[in-house]
Amino acid sequence: MNPINTSENANFEEDNVEIEQNDESLLLMDKPFDPTKIxxxxxxxxxxxxxxxxxxxxxxxxxxxxxxxxxxxxxxxxxxxxxxxxxxxxxxxxxxxxxxxxxxxxxxxxxxxxxxxxxxxxxxxxxxxxxxxxxxxxxxxxxxxxxxxxxxxxxxxxxxxxxxxxxMPGTPTDVKFNIFKRINTGGLVLEPQEIRHALFQGKPAVFIAELGKNADFLKATANKIKTHRMLDRDFANRFLCFYLFGYANYTPDLDTFMSKAMANINEKTDLELEKIKSDFSEAMKLSKTIFGDEAFRKVSNNYKRLPPINKALFDAISTQFALLSNEEREILKSRRTLFKKALKNSLTQDSLFFISVTSSTGDKNRVFKRHNTIELLINQIISA
Known part of the structure; x- marks a missing residue:
């Protein structure tokens, strides 16, 4: 069975974003926080x-x-x-x-x-x-x-x-994040990005909000990612963590990795932040040019219904596009038909790649697989 077809039956989040399937056994931290710091x-x-x-x-x-x-x-x-x-x-x-x-x-x-x-x-x-x-x-x-x-x-x-x-004061941020995540039981349980927004008020929260409102991001995603419950900022935060630290340095869990990226914003100069915004915009423009309405979606050659936007494809494609030079982007843009076909073939024929953007996307091996696959595809097309 062609694995792509399963996306047509995928669950939807707000009808536009694919809900990630998680295996809890794969989502444990490599180095859990010290409970004595609570x-x-x-x-x-x-x-x-x-x-x-x-x-x-x-x-x-x-x-x-x-x-x-x-x-x-x-x-x-x-x-x-x-x-x-x-x-x-x-x-x-x-x-x-x-x-x-x-x-x-x-x-x-x-x-x-x-x-x-x-x-x-x-x-x-x-x-x-x-x-x-x-x-x-x-x-x-x-x-x-x-x-x-x-x-x-x-x-x-x-x-x-x-x-x-x-x-109390002095409780480490990663500890506070897990406390917030476990104990909030009200009528509206907090999403992880809402917790990060609360923990990193000021410069980080403002910067992530600005990325979420980026005009090129909105165009690339066809305005399909809701601002409700900070879903747009969650996407921006996923891009940010892999852009800043690199997928090779990823350590589970994904929530903690994303929190570290927000904390890191406090250390950036205004010039560095402008560079991140610029690279993010260029990545979004390139995505729109290459994929059109199919950007960040698990598409097959003959789909009956446009699949929802996929968070894992987004973090891999947006990051790898952002890290390219302007010259490399122009080459890739000129060979967009080849790249688009190569990605579809990888999703269809490489079951490990398909799984890496479908379930337990915070697993270390799956993060490496999807980013490495996109990076190799880019290099192959540019070097052809």
Whole structure:
């Protein structure tokens, strides 16, 4: 059976990007982080401690700035039921914070609960503050705001104990990444790129966002890669890690390798960053010229439906194209029909190459296989 045909039945992510199939046994780190470096404090303060932090803005509630995850997703009934749970002394689930900056905790888990507490106990704007509604046990409190509760009920809320876990300063980034990945359990579980965006605020986050908005990238991918959940930045980050460090230096896992690339941006000069942007643009232009609408897709000679964009093909082709000289790009452009045919033949006839862009794409051998195959094909066509 021609392996290419399997792509026509591939799962779709947003209908445009192929969902990667992962074998967890192949995704382990070569050198897992030292668990002794995990530095998390467990505290059981009164709820009033969190209320005061929210009031004084020492908890960053605008998580869209670092997670692109909205607060206030719960309707008034669900928010009211949370307040009711506190009043009848039901225990709340634990809150998780990144307390690297003690003056500005980041909410890792518990955002909607904290938003509800803020809306009831802190917000004073009559149009925005929460009025209790549709309570199950304390229906006589329906319609009330925090200020309208009796003093004893206000004290129950303020003195209720909560469990909080604080990720403390000095915890290494790779450790924090894995903590974030494992513990976020809210209604919208964080994607790895959203976690990286939170961990590498400032220069790295801005740079990756700029690559994701690059006009040539958008053209090469026909505007098919969604910005929702930072999927576009995930693509840009995959390019960046192999461009900066080289596929021969890849060490699993892929998430950690991508995080190192974002951290490395802090060490780059403005001139170096402009060079990365320029090479990325040239790689995208070349991809568009050679492949047209088929760019970064596992296509056969006779496909019935245009396959989705493939992340692994993207990281291999974009990186290897970016590393070419202008002269080499021009030669490849003039021989684009030969290169396009050679790639289709490799996907069809080389089962190991096909697998390397289809499943467990973060495996070390598969990363090497796909990048090396693309590199050899380029050299063969240029040297022909």
């Amino acid at each position: 530095n998390i404090e467990t505290k059981t303060p009164s709820l009033d401690t969190l209320i005061k932090r929210v009031l004084h803005k020492s908890i960053q509630m605008n998580t869209e700035s670092y997670f692109q995850r909205q607060d206030d997703l719960w309707d008034p009934v669900k928010q009211s039921r949370l307040i009711e749970s506190i009043l009848i002394r039901f225990p709340l689930p634990a809150f998780f914070f990144d307390a690297t900056d003690d003056n500005e905790w980041l909410v890792v888990d518990g955002l909607q609960r904290l938003s509800s507490i803020r809306n009831f106990c802190v917000v004073k704007d009559p149009k925005k503050r929460l009025k209790l509604t549709n309570l199950e046990f304390l229906s006589h409190l329906n319609g009330m705001t925090f200020d309208e509760l009796s003093g004893d009920l206000q004290r129950i809320i303020e003195e209720s104990q909560v469990v909080i876990y604080k990720i």
